Amino acid sequence: MSGVCRELEMWNKSNSDELAVQSELDNHLNGDMEDPKVTFLETVDILLAEHKTEEALLVLDAEEKSSPELKDLGDDSTAAVSAFKAAFLKRKAMLVEQLVMICEQPSFCLPELKKALSGLTKLGKGSLAQQLLLKAYGSRLQKSIESFLPLCTIYSETYAASLSKLVFSTISLATKESTLLFGDMPSYTNRIVQWAEFEIESFVRLVKENSPSPETICALRAASVCIQGSLSHCSLLESEGLKFSKLLMVLLRPHVEEILDLNFRRSRRRVLDLARDDDVLLPSAQVGSSHFVASPSNIILTSSGKKFMSIVKDILDQLTPLAVIHFGGTILNKILQVFDRYIETLIKALPGPSEDDSLMESKDSLNFRAETDAQQVALLGTAFTVADELLPMAVLKTFARKIENKEAGGGCNEGIGQNLVISAAEYKEWRRHLQHSWDKLRDHFCRQYVLTFIYSREGKARLDARIYLEGKGDDLFWDCDPLPSLPFQALFGRLQQLASVVGDVLLGKEKIQKVLLSRLTETVVMWLSDEQEFWDVFEDEYVQLQPFGLQQLILDMHFIVEIAVCGGYSSRNVHQLVSAVITRAIGTFSAKGVDPQSALPEDEWFVDTAKSAINKLMLGTSGSETSELDEHIILHDESSDFDETPLSPSSIESVDSFASANTGVIESPTDLTEPEA
Numbered sequence: 223m224s225g226v227c228r229e230l231e232m233w234n235k236s237n238s239d240e241l242a243v244q245s246e247l248d249n250h251l252n253g254d255m256e257d258p259k260v261t262f263l264e265t266v267d268i269l270l271a272e273h274k275t276e277e278a279l280l281v282l283d284a285e286e287k288s289s290p291e292l293k294d295l296g297d298d299s300t301a302a303v304s305a306f307k308a309a310f311l312k313r314k315a316m317l318v319e320q321l322v323m324i325c326e327q328p329s330f331c332l333p334e335l336k337k338a339l340s341g342l343t344k345l346g347k348g349s350l351a352q353q354l355l356l357k358a359y360g361s362r363l364q365k366s367i368e369s370f371l372p373l374c375t376i377y378s379e380t381y382a383a384s385l386s387k388l389v390f391s392t393i394s395l396a397t398k399e400s401t402l403l404f405g406d407m408p409s410y411t412n413r414i415v416q417w418a419e420f421e422i423e424s425f426v427r428l429v430k431e432n433s434p435s436p437e438t439i440c441a442l443r444a445a446s447v448c449i450q451g452s453l454s455h456c457s458l459l460e461s462e463g464l465k466f467s468k469l470l471m472v473l474l475r476p477h478v479e480e481i482l483d484l485n486f487r488r489s490r491r492r493v494l495d496l497a498r499d500d501d502v503l504l505p506s507a508q509v510g511s512s513h514f515v516a517s518p519s520n521i522i523l524t525s526s527g528k529k530f531m532s533i534v535k536d537i538l539d540q541l542t543p544l545a546v547i548h549f550g551g552t553i554l555n556k557i558l559q560v561f562d563r564y565i566e567t568l569i570k571a572l573p574g575p576s577e578d579d580s581l582m583e584s585k586d587s588l589n590f591r592a593e594t595d596a597q598q599v600a601l602l603g604t605a606f607t608v609a610d611e612l613l614p615m616a617v618l619k620t621f622a623r624k625i626e627n628k629e630a631g632g633g634c635n636e637g638i639g640q641n642l643v644i645s646a647a648e649y650k651e652w653r654r655h656l657q658h659s660w661d662k663l664r665d666h667f668c669r670q671y672v673l674t675f676i677y678s679r680e681g682k683a684r685l686d687a688r689i690y691l692e693g694k695g696d697d698l699f700w701d702c703d704p705l706p707s708l709p710f711q712a713l714f715g716r717l718q719q720l721a722s723v724v725g726d727v728l729l730g731k732e733k734i735q736k737v738l739l740s741r742l743t744e745t746v747v748m749w750l751s752d753e754q755e756f757w758d759v760f761e762d763e764y765v766q767l768q769p770f771g772l773q774q775l776i777l778d779m780h781f782i783v784e785i786a787v788c789g790g791y792s793s794r795n796v797h798q799l800v801s802a803v804i805t806r807a808i809g810t811f812s813a814k815g816v817d818p819q820s821a822l823p824e825d826e827w828f829v830d831t832a833k834s835a836i837n838k839l840m841l842g843t844s845g846s847e848t849s850e851l852d853e854h855i856i857l858h859d860e861s862s863d864f865d866e867t868p869l870s871p872s873s874i875e876s877v878d879s880f881a882s883a884n885t886g887v888i889e890s891p892t893d894l895t896e897p898e899a
Contacts (some may be wrong), residue, residue, distance in 0.1 A: 276341070371432065394455075403440055450545065454469055482556060489533050493564045573674075599723055717742065767815070
């Protein structure tokens with residue numbers, strides 16, 4: 223009672239308006255009979271002094287319900303407030319302060335916290351109670367993170383997943399407790415969302431700050447594991463009505479894309495390092511062997527393709543299912559860039575000039591060169607195997623496994639994985655890009671191979687239009703048993719020998735054998751069609767053209783077609799190119815007064831003559847022509863893997879060695895991809 227009196231005196235000094243209250247209470251205190259209100263206030267004061275918050279809450283609640291004077295406590299519009307009502311409100315505020323102090327304890331016991339929050343809710347402080355709940359969980363989360371951060375360098379690949387578990391499990395617990403204590407009113411839910419978004423932003427910032435060096439494979443693995451764990455937790459939260467997957471990906475995407483970009487840059491540098499390895503090529507031809515014989519497994523296991531695939535698999539193996547789903551398109555594009563760099567490296571290994579000046583300048587830095595035909599064909603086979611088999615297989619295996627694992631683990635809800643898996647059209651376009659990259663390597667090989675055949679070491683063209691200007695001489699035969707001109711006979715022998723090399727090195731790879739030999743044949747005709755110096759000889763106004771020149775040129779063109787037909791790699795492109803050359807030749811000779819109607823026999827004659835010439839050259843029956851052919855042209859430069867001896871028809875063993883592929887017309891030499899299922 224003395225304590226109550228002292229408090230009343232303090233109130234009196236602080237507020238003169240409470241004099242009446244003091245007088246009234248003094249009268250009660252000094253009265254003979256005990257007032258229930260005074261007893262109530264004394265009881266509350268004792269409970270508050272002893273920090274018995276639960277009992278104080280019960281007493282206050284019971285008094286508020288039973289006392290008519292305490293009705294409408296929330297109505298502050300009444301000018302006059304009774305002394306008892308004011309004393310009641312003050313004690314109620316004191317209880318709120320004590321409950322807040324309990325909630326703000328650095329180390330809290332969850333049951334005690336829940337009791338305090340429940341008490342605040344009963345006192346009409348639900349909003350404050352939820353703020354204290356979130357603050358308590360946030361404080362506990364911060365302590366857990368501070369304890370874990372020193373371990374990030376030790377667990378560099380899984381630290382992000384561990385942080386993710388800490389953050390999202392705390393968000394889940396806080397959400398459940400909030401729903402139990404305060405219900406699912408929009409105001410409470412919005413506050414939970416705002417708090418969770420803040421914690422997620424802090425989490426992403428910690429992931430970035432503690433990430434390993436972004437260009438390392440460890441950083442890529444950590445980022446993939448982070449995506450997997452975080453989005454999985456987001457999926458679980460969606461069952462509670464909280465959707466954070468989009469926000470998470472918006473925050474994480476720049477970080478993950480930077481890591482992917484730097485890792486693929488590192489991969490491209492590793493591909494360039496292949497050019498400095500001495501063992502990047504297949505083993506060279508054995509001593510005493512005219513060419514190297516390899517099985518398909520040699521191409522896969524003993525070539526630069528194995529190293530290239532190792533580089534790609536190092537990255538693919540780090541990916542998790544959800545990382546594939548969200549970044550699959552980016553990953554495929556990056557792989558294309560690495561493959562393009564690989565093709566550039568192989569182009570630099572081939573002899574001859576490159577259309578890309580930068581590639582030409584860097585050829586000197588190579589430690590290896592594909593000097594022989596076998597080595598060059600092996601490079602083409604390696605790149606083809608990678609583009610057509612190994613790389614698509616590795617990508618499909620990784621993507622299919624990741625997506626299957628994701629679906630088996632429970633489908634992610636809205637916002638995870640929808641419209642992000644690569645489509646069949648995207649994959650087909652990716653395969654087409656791989657094919658086009660390989661086409662560059664193939665075309666470079668064909669171009670330099672044909673130019674090596676056409677031009678001598680001194681730069682003089684062996685395939686000279688002047689051979690069609692004279693009926694007799696060193697360069698032309700025309701009698702009752704006509705043959706193609708000597709350069710085309712030599713071309714036949716060169717293609718036959720190359721077909722033998724291709725058949726051995728690319729054993730079992732009939733598709734690429736056809737494509738390669740067909741493209742070589744096309745390249746010869748394309749050079750003839752596009753070489754203006756060749757046609758300038760015919761268009762010279764001082765040159766007199768004769769019918770036999772047109773006949774010989776057309777026979778040579780039909781001979782090229784029959785070479786492709788005999789070898790089993792004929793294509794519509796070859797026919798179209800040859801037809802265009804014949805049409806141009808007829809027009810050019812007609813302009814010089816040669817009547818094609820009278821000068822040219824039927825087309826069947828050219829076809830039969832070309833076939834007959836191939837048979838003669840295959841059987842080596844034209845002995846008189848052999849010596850002159852040898853004197854006309856020496857086919858092999860120093861880069862050839864055969865002895866530098868003149869080519870003669872008698873050097874041909876059999877038609878079976880000409881090509882291992884089955885005879886047939888292929889649609890196009892660039893169509894390498896299989897039809898999509």
